Amino acid sequence: MHNHNSPLFHISKRKNLLWYQAWIIRGAAIVLALAACAIVTTLLTGENPLRVYATIFRGAFGTPRKIWILLQNMSILLCISLAVTPAFRMRFWNIGAEGQVLVGGLATAACMICLGGRLPNWALILLMLVCSIAAGAVWGLIPAFFKARWNTNETLFTLMMNYVATQLVAYFVIIWEVPKGAGKIGIINQNSMAGWLPQVGGQKYLLNVLVVAAITVLVYFYLNYTKHGYEISVVGESERTARYVGIKVGKVILRTMALSGALCGLAGLLLVGGTDHTVTTTIAGGRGFTAVMVSWLAKFDPLAMIFTAFLLVFLDRGAGEISTVFGFNQSFADILTGIILFFIIGSEFFIRYKLSFRKPVRKED
Amino acid sequence: MFDLISFIPRAVVQGIPLLYGSTGETITEKSGNLNLGIPGVMYVGGISGVIGAFLYEQACGSPANMRGFLAVGIPLCASLLGSLLMGLLYCFLTVTLRANQNVTGLALTTFGVGFGNFFGGSLIKLTGSEVPSITLSATSAYFSRALPFAGKLGWFGKIFLSYGFLAYLAIFLALISSYILRRTRTGLHLRAVGENPNTADAAGINVNRYKYRATCLGSMIAGLGGLYYVMDYACGIWSNDAFGDRGWLAIALVIFTIWRPNVSIFASILFGGLYILYLFIPTGMNLAIKELYKMLPYLVTLVVLVITSMRNKRENQPPAALGLAYFREER
Numbered sequence: 001m002h003n004h005n006s007p008l009f010h011i012s013k014r015k016n017l018l019w020y021q022a023w024i025i026r027g028a029a030i031v032l033a034l035a036a037c038a039i040v041t042t043l044l045t046g047e048n049p050l051r052v053y054a055t056i057f058r059g060a061f062g063t064p065r066k067i068w069i070l071l072q073n074m075s076i077l078l079c080i081s082l083a084v085t086p087a088f089r090m091r092f093w094n095i096g097a098e099g100q101v102l103v104g105g106l107a108t109a110a111c112m113i114c115l116g117g118r119l120p121n122w123a124l125i126l127l128m129l130v131c132s133i134a135a136g137a138v139w140g141l142i143p144a145f146f147k148a149r150w151n152t153n154e155t156l157f158t159l160m161m162n163y164v165a166t167q168l169v170a171y172f173v174i175i176w177e178v179p180k181g182a183g184k185i186g187i188i189n190q191n192s193m194a195g196w197l198p199q200v201g202g203q204k205y206l207l208n209v210l211v212v213a214a215i216t217v218l219v220y221f222y223l224n225y226t227k228h229g230y231e232i233s234v235v236g237e238s239e240r241t242a243r244y245v246g247i248k249v250g251k252v253i254l255r256t257m258a259l260s261g262a263l264c265g266l267a268g269l270l271l272v273g274g275t276d277h278t279v280t281t282t283i284a285g286g287r288g289f290t291a292v293m294v295s296w297l298a299k300f301d302p303l304a305m306i307f308t309a310f311l312l313v314f315l316d317r318g319a320g321e322i323s324t325v326f327g328f329n330q331s332f333a334d335i336l337t338g339i340i341l342f343f344i345i346g347s348e349f350f351i352r353y354k355l356s357f358r359k360p361v362r363k364e365d
Numbered sequence: 366m367f368d369l370i371s372f373i374p375r376a377v378v379q380g381i382p383l384l385y386g387s388t389g390e391t392i393t394e395k396s397g398n399l400n401l402g403i404p405g406v407m408y409v410g411g412i413s414g415v416i417g418a419f420l421y422e423q424a425c426g427s428p429a430n431m432r433g434f435l436a437v438g439i440p441l442c443a444s445l446l447g448s449l450l451m452g453l454l455y456c457f458l459t460v461t462l463r464a465n466q467n468v469t470g471l472a473l474t475t476f477g478v479g480f481g482n483f484f485g486g487s488l489i490k491l492t493g494s495e496v497p498s499i500t501l502s503a504t505s506a507y508f509s510r511a512l513p514f515a516g517k518l519g520w521f522g523k524i525f526l527s528y529g530f531l532a533y534l535a536i537f538l539a540l541i542s543s544y545i546l547r548r549t550r551t552g553l554h555l556r557a558v559g560e561n562p563n564t565a566d567a568a569g570i571n572v573n574r575y576k577y578r579a580t581c582l583g584s585m586i587a588g589l590g591g592l593y594y595v596m597d598y599a600c601g602i603w604s605n606d607a608f609g610d611r612g613w614l615a616i617a618l619v620i621f622t623i624w625r626p627n628v629s630i631f632a633s634i635l636f637g638g639l640y641i642l643y644l645f646i647p648t649g650m651n652l653a654i655k656e657l658y659k660m661l662p663y664l665v666t667l668v669v670l671v672i673t674s675m676r677n678k679r680e681n682q683p684p685a686a687l688g689l690a691y692f693r694e695e696r
Contacts, residue, residue, distance in 0.1 A: 011692075013694070150671065150677070151677075152670055153620065156616070156617055156620055157670055159613055160663040160664075161667075163660070164667075167657060167659050167660040168657075169418070171654075174652055175442075201467050277366070286475075289474070289475070290475075292467070292468065293468055293472060295469060327487035327490060328483065329487060329605070331478075331479040331482035331486065331605070332479070334480075335480055337475055337476075338472055338476025338477075338480075341476070342476070345464045345468060
């Protein structure tokens with residue numbers, strides 16, 4: 001007797017998958033995603049898919065300048081992703097990195113504008129460093145305080161803090177605008193270059209890359225080999241266990257969010273002091289949200305984040321090139337990024353679960 | 366002098382997209398799905414309507430050939446379809462594939478906003494038509510048509526009767542979903558799914574079906590907010606990023622109203638008012654201070670968020686299983 005009602009397949013949890021098997025599944029998802037992207041692009045442009053891929057590569061690696069921009073974007077995105085990771089590890093959904101970067105950048109700009117020329121350059125840069133980190137940390141501490149004290153929903157709190165930060169920047173942009181009525185600040189200290197971070201090796205972006213590389217290693221050790229990192233993991237796994245073993249959960253939340261915000265503030269410093277030399281409401285450019293995905297895709301592992309950050313920036317630059325070549329607007333990059341994210345998000349299912357199909361039933365049974 | 370009679374209608378038209386968004390998100394969250402993709406869904410809802418209307422206007426040639434029924438119906442159906450597909454995508458990833466809801470939602474927002482801005486910017490090029498910008502004033506006229514006698518009733522007409530039909534639909538939908546959530550068996554089942562899917566499943570409720578239906582319905586309602594914004598508020602003119610952060614405000618409203626669509630009617634109008642208050646407060650030459658006034662809706666949300674968490678009443682809590690994927694074999 002065979003049972004018509006038995007389902008076509010059933011889902012069960014996988015036992016531990018070997019790490020390379022998991023990466024094979026993810027790799028397959030990325031390949032499928034790229035195929036889907038090529039189909040979409042071909043449908044819209046009528047272009048040969050191979051040329052589409054070539055364009056993506058050219059956009060990312062076409063010239064030395066493009067490679068440097070890729071590295072710069074990647075290091076900033078990586079810095080913000082590293083910043084949000086400690087919070088995510090303790091299941092604190094900080095989607096306020098955008099605002100924390102903005103206030104960090106704002107503090108940097110404030111130092112540059114108000115004190116440029118009045119302090120020796122090394123003192124100014126030191127002050128910028130302290131102020132941007134402090135500003136970011138405070139912006140992270142506010143939601144953490146309410147979360148620790150009254151368990152206020154941190155996702156929405158940090159989200160709203162983004163907009164408060166945006167408006168704060170908009171306010172100061174009008175106060176400091178040059179010339180009056182321009183609606184923007186322009187390059188700060190263009191002649192004196194006061195407060196501009198030094199260039200390393202004659203390359204505009206090299207300093208940022210080096211700083212972020214150092215942060216990556218530090219965060220990796222902090223999370224994996226220190227007592228603090230261990231406490232964060234325990235709080236993330238189970239708050240009750242953490243309390244039982246005597247970890248002060250509130251203290252861990254506050255400390256971790258201060259760190260999270262501080263790193264975001266540092267990213268603001270790198271953006272404003274290192275490369276842009278100005279501040280606008282869009283300096284973070286949505287990276288605060290992209291960083292959430294970078295961090296999650298890497299399973300909150302700082303070293304894997306180098307790869308995921310690269311992937312997202314690569315796609316963004318490549319899709320940007322497609323938009324330019326085929327005369328679309330920049331948003332085409334968001335569509336392609338979205339498609340790829342959907343595939344990678346979906347692939348996690350096949351890493352965690354396995355499908356067992358119904359065995360074909362033979363006639364004579 | 367503060368001009369209340371011109372302030373209230375503007376607050377209402379600002380509030381309607383938020384009301385659609387928050388009603389949709391409330392229904393979604395009641396099923397245990399925290400859809401952070403609502404901003405993207407609202408963009409897609411808006412642009413799908415624009416695409417539908419654009420194609421219809423192009424096909425008709427001149428506004429004189431357009432039929433009112435089709436001019437309203439085509440964008441409406443296109444918008445519903447667009448946001449339904451977004452809802453299905455979200456459900457497929459989070460319910461069927463049990464992906465992380467926060468990440469899926471953010472990806473959906475990236476995709477949706479990109480989708481909206483891409484087609485908003487490239488629709489003319491893609492269809493090869495010869496118009497300088499997307500201006501759907503003929504379609505918009507059908508959407509924003511108010512009752513004919515509204516103008517004659519003075520301040521009363523201006524405050525209560527001067528809106529297009531989508532505004533009244535928003536209020537109607539909020540009331541009816543409030544009723545369904547609180548007073549019907551379907552609503553009870555839905556709430557059970559959001560509170561404790563294990564128990565709901567044991568009681569014979571099909572958890573996944575409820576999640577799918579609620580999330581897709583929620584997305585469709587939220588998408589209408591995007592449609593209302595373009596067709597009625599913005600007079601049929603699509604400009605990229607003009608919709609802004611209203612989607613996020615809609616999500617904040619859900620918490621602000623403690624998951625009650627009927628409260629959301631007033632709350633969204635209040636938010637709409639806060640959103641444009643800076644235009645009505647006399648600041649003289651000090652433009653910078655206006656930027657600080659624009660913080661108001663966010664600050665108010667923060668205060669409410671903190672107060673509700675401090676009071677910590679049981680009936681004011683989010684659905685207990687919000688944000689968690691359900692897998693029957695996992696205990």
